[in-house]
Amino acid sequence: MTVALPIAALLLGLALGFGGAHIRRRRARRLPAVARTRQILLPFTVTTLSRRALEAAIRLALAEQAVLMPAFLATVPLTLPLDSALPRQSGVGMPLLEAIEQRAAAEGVRVDARVQSGRTYRHALARLLERERFDRVIVAATESSGTGLSGSDLLWLLAHTDAEVMILRPAPGDTRTVSGRHLGGHF
Amino acid sequence: MNAQETETIAGAPDVTEDRGDCGNGGARRGRHKIFLGMAAGVGKTFRMLEEGHAALSQGCDVVVGLLETHGRQDTAALAEGLEVLPRRPVRYRETTLHEMDLPLILQRAPEVCLIDELAHTNAPGVEHAKRCEDVEEVLAAGIDVISTVNVQHLDSLNDRIAELTGITIRETIPDRVLAEADEVVLIDISPEALLDRLRAGKVYPPERVETALNNFFRIETLAALREIALRQVAEEVEAKRLDVEVVGAREELVSREAPQAVSERLLALVEPYPGSQRLVRRAWRSAQRLGSDLDLLWVKRPGRPLTQAQESALAALRQLASMLGATLLVEESDDLARTIAQVAEARGTTYILMGRSRTARGLAKLRTPLPQQLMSRLPGVDVRIVADRARRHEPTP
Numbered sequence: 001m002t003v004a005l006p007i008a009a010l011l012l013g014l015a016l017g018f019g020g021a022h023i024r025r026r027r028a029r030r031l032p033a034v035a036r037t038r039q040i041l042l043p044f045t046v047t048t049l050s051r052r053a054l055e056a057a058i059r060l061a062l063a064e065q066a067v068l069m070p071a072f073l074a075t076v077p078l079t080l081p082l083d084s085a086l087p088r089q090s091g092v093g094m095p096l097l098e099a100i101e102q103r104a105a106a107e108g109v110r111v112d113a114r115v116q117s118g119r120t121y122r123h124a125l126a127r128l129l130e131r132e133r134f135d136r137v138i139v140a141a142t143e144s145s146g147t148g149l150s151g152s153d154l155l156w157l158l159a160h161t162d163a164e165v166m167i168l169r170p171a172p173g174d175t176r177t178v179s180g181r182h183l184g185g186h187f
Numbered sequence: 188m189n190a191q192e193t194e195t196i197a198g199a200p201d202v203t204e205d206r207g208d209c210g211n212g213g214a215r216r217g218r219h220k221i222f223l224g225m226a227a228g229v230g231k232t233f234r235m236l237e238e239g240h241a242a243l244s245q246g247c248d249v250v251v252g253l254l255e256t257h258g259r260q261d262t263a264a265l266a267e268g269l270e271v272l273p274r275r276p277v278r279y280r281e282t283t284l285h286e287m288d289l290p291l292i293l294q295r296a297p298e299v300c301l302i303d304e305l306a307h308t309n310a311p312g313v314e315h316a317k318r319c320e321d322v323e324e325v326l327a328a329g330i331d332v333i334s335t336v337n338v339q340h341l342d343s344l345n346d347r348i349a350e351l352t353g354i355t356i357r358e359t360i361p362d363r364v365l366a367e368a369d370e371v372v373l374i375d376i377s378p379e380a381l382l383d384r385l386r387a388g389k390v391y392p393p394e395r396v397e398t399a400l401n402n403f404f405r406i407e408t409l410a411a412l413r414e415i416a417l418r419q420v421a422e423e424v425e426a427k428r429l430d431v432e433v434v435g436a437r438e439e440l441v442s443r444e445a446p447q448a449v450s451e452r453l454l455a456l457v458e459p460y461p462g463s464q465r466l467v468r469r470a471w472r473s474a475q476r477l478g479s480d481l482d483l484l485w486v487k488r489p490g491r492p493l494t495q496a497q498e499s500a501l502a503a504l505r506q507l508a509s510m511l512g513a514t515l516l517v518e519e520s521d522d523l524a525r526t527i528a529q530v531a532e533a534r535g536t537t538y539i540l541m542g543r544s545r546t547a548r549g550l551a552k553l554r555t556p557l558p559q560q561l562m563s564r565l566p567g568v569d570v571r572i573v574a575d576r577a578r579r580h581e582p583t584p
Contacts, residue, residue: 067461074510079355085512091475094468094511101465112461114503115510131502 038066039112041134041163042100045073045121045149046092050140053168054100057138060166061109069134070100071114073124086117122153129161137161140168217326220370221305222335223420225412226403228390229376231335232256232303236265238333239301243269250297252325252332253287253318255304258392269301277310284310289321292330299331306340306358319360338416341365348415352408365419373420378409418478451479454536456527457515458485459493459500462542464507469573470540471511481513482534486526489519524560531565538569 042057054070061068072093074086097113104111114132118124137157139149149157158165220238222231232255243249251271256262272292274285286309292300302325307318315321322332339348342359349355365371376384384390385404455470457463467483474481483504493501508515520526531539544557558570 077349077353079349083509086510087475087512090471090511094471098465098468110461112500112503113464115507117506117510132499 038064038135039133040064040066040068041128041137042068042070043073043125043128043137043139043149044070044096046089049096049100050168053138053140054103056166056168058104058107058109060136060138061104062107064136066135067110067112068100068104069112069114069132070097071116071125071128072097073121073128074115074117075120075124076117078119082117082119084117090115121149122156125149125153125157126160134161134163136164136166138166138168215329217329217331218369219322219326219331219367220333220372221365221368222333222372222374223365223416224335224337224374225376225416226337226339226381226409227257228381228384229374231337231374232262233265234372234374235301235303235333235335236262236269239269239299240265242299248298250292250295250300252292252300252302253304254301257390259389261389270297277312279310279312286310286313287318287321289314289324292325293328296328297330299333300325302332302334305334305336305364306360308358317360319364322364336360336365338412338419341419344415344419348412352403352412354403371420373416375413375417378406378413381409382406414478451477451537452535453477453479453481453538453540454527454531454534455481455483455513456486456539456541457483457504459497459504461500461503463500463504466540466542466573467504467507467511467513471513473538473540474513477538479538481511482530482536483508483513483515484527484530485515485517486523487517487519489521524557524564527557527561528564531561531568536565536568538571539565540571540573542573 040057040061042053044053057068057070060066074089074093076082076084076086093115097115101111101113114128116124116128118127139154139157141151141154154165154167222234224231236251236254239249239251249269251266251269253274254262254266254271256266272288272295275288275291276283277286278284287302302318302322305319305322309316309318309321314324322334325332338344339352339356340359341362343362345356345359381390382400382404385396385399388396390396391399451474453470453474455466457467470481470483485501485504505515507513516530518526518530527539530536539561541558558572561568561570
């Protein structure tokens with residue numbers, strides 16, 4: 001009796017250990033590997049973010065079970081160091097990122113946001129592409145100049161990334177943009 | 188002057204107020220009083236001259252070492268009755284510039300010297316490159332100095348002002364000039380009143396008004412500059428109050444408590460995973476509203492190498508911190524609560540923001556939750572758990 005009790009306890013412990021390990025292995029098999037998760041980049045600037053581009057990005061992320069990576073691009077004046085704080089641009093960009101995250105989370109899409117500064121929007125985009133790999137990039141072309149990424153920036157993007165680039169053609173009637181105005185609470 | 192200014196005073200009593208006579212005959216360093224403004228035209232020079240008259244009426248020996256009227260008749264009229272020392276001509280590249288005559292001031296050795304535009308850069312060939320260095324020499328000679336400067340000339344604010352206004356200020360002074368002054372007086376005026384003065388030609392001649400209105404003198408710029416100036420003086424008050432109060436047996440008590448009296452400092456607890464960015468954004472918005480600085484802290488468990496995903500998330504956090512002007516701190520420790528408390532004390536944190544903790548399992552359920560640990564280790568520091576608003580419609584588990 002005195003020997004049986006510790007042996008039973010030992011066997012029970014081993015069984016629980018193996019059982020736990022087995023469950024963990026099964027769970028790991030079920031979860032998609034991190035390296036295989038597709039990443040969809042949605043770059044936007046302080047000037048505007050098209051609602052159509054966001055909705056397309058969310059639909060694709062859902063379909064591909066990808067991570068949506070909204071990236072806020074900001075420009076630093078030449079008179080300032082490249083790593084300067086940019087409170088005014090951040091004042092616009094941060095609520096937009098929050099709005100995107102809330103919208104995507106409501107659809108069940110995982111979000112991993114980025115911010116990147118550069119001398120120009122193209123420079124900021126180049127710095128971001130240098131650092132990270134994306135499977136798809138979604139940008140909305142605009143008809144008006146001076147609102148974020150220009151036509152030449154988009155051509156540059158096509159030539160400088162391995163990712164699939166989806167450029168949404170401009171729709172004159174579609175003036176809807178993403179805004180942080182309706183965010184509740186602290187935004 | 189028409190516009191009524193409010194004065195916010197930081198530092199020791201008035202230069203001329205606390206003694207029956209003025210000056211000290213070079214026995215000690217002179218006292219430095221600075222009139223600080225948000226922009227040209229708020230009335231700094233005017234106030235400096237009024238102060239000079241007040242000192243003169245008390246029997247002090249007062250001279251004007253340097254006066255810039257910018258053609259303002261009211262200002263020039265106020266200088267009447269005060270001894271104005273002549274400027275000295277300095278030849279520079281086929282031009283003759285007229286600079287403050289430092290040797291003459293030292294030779295004249297008044298008790299109080301009024302010196303306008305502290306941030307001015309001198310013409311090459313005189314004793315010092317900057318007028319603030321001339322002032323140092325005057326103070327060292329035991330002469331009290333009353334001077335003027337605009338907030339955008341402070342070194343540490345230069346980048347911020349450049350982003351705000353698009354104008355890079357070339358003439359700057361080290362922040363220590365303000366910090367070491369015996370008294371800093373903010374000449375405050377509302378942006379609307381300043382614009383009225385500008386349009387009425389009381390700041391610049393008529394031909395310069397339009398350009399000024401289109402550049403520096405925009406109401407949003409002036410409002411932001413005013414806020415910066417007010418905050419700068421508040422910080423001066425805080426720093427000087429600490430200098431004055433941290434004495435003797437009360438030292439520890441005062442030094443621990445005093446920083447909380449004036450400004451807030453936020454500390455957000457982060458980890459290198461995507462959800463942390465939301466917490467950082469919330470913390471930054473709170474910091475903006477409180478007008479406080481923001482620190483981000485990740486307490487890393489020792490001996491655990493970062494995964495690729497963590498490295499990527501950490502790089503993203505660094506970039507976010509840089510853009511928001513926050514400081515990202517990484518500390519390696521096994522004792523989370525103790526490390527956070529140490530950092531919070533060292534940084535003067537008044538507010539800690541953290542995300543929702545992961546659900547505890549097994550023996551971890553017996554541990555005191557981190558927020559409670561922090562509240563007991565850091566009495567007087569607010570602890571806020573930031574909700575995940577994206578999940579606010581989820582049913583409670």
